[in-house]
Amino acid sequence: MNGDVKFALNGVIPALVAPINDAGSIDFAILEKQVKYLVSHGAHGIFVNGSTGEGPLLSISEKVDLLRVARAAAGSEVFLVAACLAPSTEHVLREVDAMAAVGPDFVAAVTPYYYAPTQHIIIKHFRSIAAESPVPLVLYDIPSNTHSKIALDAIVELSHEKNIAGIKDSSGDAVSFARGLIHPDIPESFSWIQGDDYLDAFSMLSGASGIVTGLGNVRLDPYVALYGAAVAGNRNAALAAQREINSLAQIFECVGHRIIPAIKAAVAFDGRCLPRMKMEHHTLSAEDIETVLAVLNGLGAGLNRAAIIESD
Numbered sequence: 001m002n003g004d005v006k007f008a009l010n011g012v013i014p015a016l017v018a019p020i021n022d023a024g025s026i027d028f029a030i031l032e033k034q035v036k037y038l039v040s041h042g043a044h045g046i047f048v049n050g051s052t053g054e055g056p057l058l059s060i061s062e063k064v065d066l067l068r069v070a071r072a073a074a075g076s077e078v079f080l081v082a083a084c085l086a087p088s089t090e091h092v093l094r095e096v097d098a099m100a101a102v103g104p105d106f107v108a109a110v111t112p113y114y115y116a117p118t119q120h121i122i123i124k125h126f127r128s129i130a131a132e133s134p135v136p137l138v139l140y141d142i143p144s145n146t147h148s149k150i151a152l153d154a155i156v157e158l159s160h161e162k163n164i165a166g167i168k169d170s171s172g173d174a175v176s177f178a179r180g181l182i183h184p185d186i187p188e189s190f191s192w193i194q195g196d197d198y199l200d201a202f203s204m205l206s207g208a209s210g211i212v213t214g215l216g217n218v219r220l221d222p223y224v225a226l227y228g229a230a231v232a233g234n235r236n237a238a239l240a241a242q243r244e245i246n247s248l249a250q251i252f253e254c255v256g257h258r259i260i261p262a263i264k265a266a267v268a269f270d271g272r273c274l275p276r277m278k279m280e281h282h283t284l285s286a287e288d289i290e291t292v293l294a295v296l297n298g299l300g301a302g303l304n305r306a307a308i309i310e311s312d
Contacts, residue, residue: 019273156183
């Protein structure tokens with residue numbers, strides 16, 4: 001464990017998209033442009049190689065290169081969370097070791113997946129990672145992808161580990177999140193980070209530490225406004241920002257909740273991403289991309305088809 005922790009795990013933390021060109025490789029010039037957009041619009045940290053960044057589909061070398069470019073573009077005043085979304089403890093530790101050379105401020109890991117783990121196995125998994133990681137670990141609960149949820153009792157136990165900073169909760173389970181926020185046996189230093197866009201205002205007004213958002217890649221301003229309003233205790237302003245976020249979510253609602261492909265297509269209209277997915281057949285069709293554009297124009301984005309950036 002690194003005892004010199006520079007950053008608290010809080011604030012608005014966009015989950016960075018990964019621009020993929022026609023050859024299936026990361027376009028680092030466009031990636032740098034997106035990172036600078038997020039930093040200039042008020043991001044407190046950046047979540048790298050997560051679900052939105054298609055981390056499970058990238059090689060370790062691709063993840064390290066992406067983290068390195070993000071680190072250089074973000075500067076030293078914004079913290080980076082390096083997600084290591086491998087299915088086993090051994091593979092996560094291999095990624096953590098590879099990322100350490102770049103110097104992330106936190107690492108994040110999900111529960112073991114493919115073979116369904118018990119809560120006992122989940123606890124041992126996270127404890128092993130925390131014990132070996134040179135930087136604090138963020139628990140990442142996303143049962144829609146891992147098919148196993150971190151139970152509240154397990155979170156309580158893990159919250160007392162010295163090198164576990166908090167949890168990014170993308171379960172959409174508002175009841176569990178609310179119970180965790182006020183649980184008497186969870187230290188106040190343990191950060192609760194909301195990972196579901198629809199629950200941001202509820203979570204922040206209830207005392208959450210921050211927000212991780214993939215949708216914020218498209219427009220980060222309402223998230224920064226929501227966070228600031230919640231910290232200031234301005235409920236009405238926080239709810240107004242949440243309504244803006246809900247409207248922005250129409251970009252994936254209109255294409256059957258294909259969230260990441262819709263986000264990438266939307267960001268591509270501003271020249272800060274490419275619409276292609278790492279697994280090419282997940283990319284939105286030309287017709288669906290036009291649907292996303294229509295939604296953005298309907299929201300007053302002032303965009304046009306000529307702004308789409310084509311891959312070389």
